[in-house]
Amino acid sequence: MSKPASNAYRLCGNDLVQIRVFQEDELDTSVRIAKDGSITFPMIGSVCIGGKTLPEACLALETALRTFCKSPQVVIRIVEYNKRRFTVLGQVNRPGTFEMPDEGPLSLLEAIGMAGGYSRIANPSKVTLKRTSSDGSEQIFRLDAKRMARESSIAPFHLKTGDTIVVEETLF
Numbered sequence: 001m002s003k004p005a006s007n008a009y010r011l012c013g014n015d016l017v018q019i020r021v022f023q024e025d026e027l028d029t030s031v032r033i034a035k036d037g038s039i040t041f042p043m044i045g046s047v048c049i050g051g052k053t054l055p056e057a058c059l060a061l062e063t064a065l066r067t068f069c070k071s072p073q074v075v076i077r078i079v080e081y082n083k084r085r086f087t088v089l090g091q092v093n094r095p096g097t098f099e100m101p102d103e104g105p106l107s108l109l110e111a112i113g114m115a116g117g118y119s120r121i122a123n124p125s126k127v128t129l130k131r132t133s134s135d136g137s138e139q140i141f142r143l144d145a146k147r148m149a150r151e152s153s154i155a156p157f158h159l160k161t162g163d164t165i166v167v168e169e170t171l172f
Contacts, residue, residue, distance in 0.1 A: 008053065008104070009053065009054070009078075010050075010051055010052060010053055011033055011037070011049050011050055011051065011052055011053075011054070011057055011078075012033065012037070012050055012051070012082050012084075013033050013034060013035035013036065013037060013050055013082060014032060014033065014035070014082035014083070015032070015033045015078055015080065015081055015082050016030065016031070016032045016033075016078070016079040016080035017030070017031060017032075017033065017039075017049075017057075017076050017077065017078055017079060018030045018076070018077045018079050019031065019041070019061065019074060019075070019076050020074070020075045020076075020077075021061075021065065021069070021072055021073065021074055022072070022073035022074075022075070023073075024069060024072070026042070027041075027042050027043070027065075029041070029042065030079060033049065033050050033082075034050075036048075036050065037049065037050020037051055038050065041061065041064075043065070043068050044061075044064040044065060044067070044068070047060060047061060047064055048060070049061070049076075054076050054078075057076050058074045058075065058076055061074045061076075062074050083099060084099065084100040084161040085097050085098065085099055085100065085161065085162070086098055086100060086106075086111060086159050086160075086161070086162065086163045086164070086165065087163070087164045087165065088111055088112060088114070088115035088164075088165045088167070089164065089165065089166045089167075090122070090165075090166040090167040090168060090169070091118060091119040091121055091122035091123070091167045091168065091169045092112060092115040092116055092117065092118060092119060092122065092167050093115065093116030093117055093118070093119055094115050094116035095115060096115065098111070098114050098115065100159065100161065105156075105158040105159075106158065106159045107156035107157060107158055107159070108127065108129065108143060108145060108148065108156070108157040108158075108159065108165065109145060109148060109149055109156065111159055111163075111165060112127075112145065112165070112167065115165075118167060119167075119169075121169045121170050122167050122168075122169060122170065123167070123168050123169055123170040123171075124144075124145045124146035124149070124167070125144050125145070125146045125147070126142075126144075126167075126168040127142075127143045127144070127145045127165060127166070127167050127168070128140060128141070128142055128143070128165070128166045128168070129141040129143060129157070129159075129163055129164070129165050129166075130163070130164045130166075131160060131162070131163050131164075132162055141157070143157060145167075
């Protein structure tokens with residue numbers, strides 16, 4: 001079942017989309033976006049829509065179709081979102097891998113909440129987040145979740161697909 005996509009959602013690899021071209025029924029198609037963000041579309045071939053919002057993706061297809069259609073009107077609907085996951089380990093009540101919500105960003109504190117919150121011996125001041133970027137390099141972030149929760153002036157730390165969070169334990 002699909003959820004309504006906001007204009008802020010950016011299409012990504014493995015999303016399944018339905019594309020309709022007004023008054024061009026033979027061009028209507030459902031297609032899964034490749035990992036590189038491209039799709040293969042009738043008459044125009046490969047088009048990159050990954051990383052674009054729905055309106056931006058519609059515009060990209062309309063621009064490419066103008067060679068074949070006078071004034072194409074494209075509508076794209078997300079049929080199935082890519083399964084975006086993150087992992088929470090260490091001193092939380094339910095460690096494991098979780099799915100990110102389809103809409104909107106997910107903060108570090110929300111992710112810890114999804115893992116059941118801190119265990120009795122957790123040290124919220126010592127949270128490590130490991131992130132692997134698209135080029136394969138690894139980044140390590142040392143975060144103070146206790147301070148994030150206490151001080152509203154600190155901007156939330158947003159997760160990305162594949163992040164691994166480790167909540168350390170308190171040393172007695």
